[in-house]
Amino acid sequence: MITSQEIKAMAKRMGADIVGIGSIDRWSTAPIQMDPKQIMPKAKSIIALGFRVLRGSLRGIEEGTYFSNYSAMGYGGITYLYMPMTVINLSKMIEDEGYEAVPMGHQSDWRAIDNLGYLRENYSRPVAPGKAAPDVMISMRIAGFLCGLGEIGYSKMLLTPEFGPRVRVGIIITELELEPDPIMEPGTLCNRCMACVRECPGGCIPADRTIKENVGGYELEWADVDMEKCDIVFQGKEPVKEGERGEYFVSQTGEEYKSSAINPFVHQPPMLYKSGKAICGAAGCTRACMNSLEKRGVLKNKFESPFRTGKPWKIDWSQEAIEVDYKAPYEGLNSPNAKVKDKSDTD
């Protein structure tokens, strides 16, 4: 029978950066809408695969010049392309051994619960008594914790010893029984430095309001993050005040938003891999936390130079725009400066 070591080695060859395994009993206190046994009643193990967000994918936002890389290569490209391919391929290997495997490398956009964990009204119906309403949603960061990849930090993010919060998680639920990894003791990485609280541009991570949960027998506590506000702030949106116009984004119900101080775009840019809106670049929950962990020297992924070299930038939208000192390098025929082609010019 295939072993945990073989699964981990194969997962890494297929593209995962870190791999951990949890036995299904660790989810025994999971609420029905987040219970993997609701998806696979005979599940024995969960395999969690961690994919790093390259520090370089955050560089352009840190400099304020190149925003799309994080949304494409550090977010949507991992979540909707790279991770699904890896978990699908690894699941094939498990099913070749005769054990069913559910690959989960995408976000649960069909989930029956909202961002706050409440059941969506008039959304879906359980197919029988005792069953969850479709779709069940497995929390990837909790799976990361229960499979031993890292701990849940104060910011509610999964912090790993390799990359801190700079990681995305995909899982495989399987009937294959595997040797589980130890769970990381809470407090191993997060020292409650509160950098995430101070640097979240929307103040979405409160310093004085927490949630306590028993997860796999551990009493965990993390900030009661304002997810509704985060959903607006991370897109670089700011609700308009009375009398103001919102050029950046107008919702289907007519709510207008302007660009916030961490957003240089006049209008909302298009989607990239379904995640084209991560303008905030996880300023508090990822960049500030990573800075703090790197400064403390507790991460295994080390760099020659520090991530942050100056004061974080901000845009003051009440001021005139700064002119860019730029001339187009190529002047096409449609350019106002283009030379009109003379008949005597030979082709």
Ligand code: SF4
């Ligand atoms: S920034 Fe500090 S308090 Fe916040 S999650 Fe990271 S280590 Fe914990």
Ligand code: SF4
């Ligand atoms: S994504 Fe941005 S707005 Fe949301 S919690 Fe993280 S830092 Fe704050």
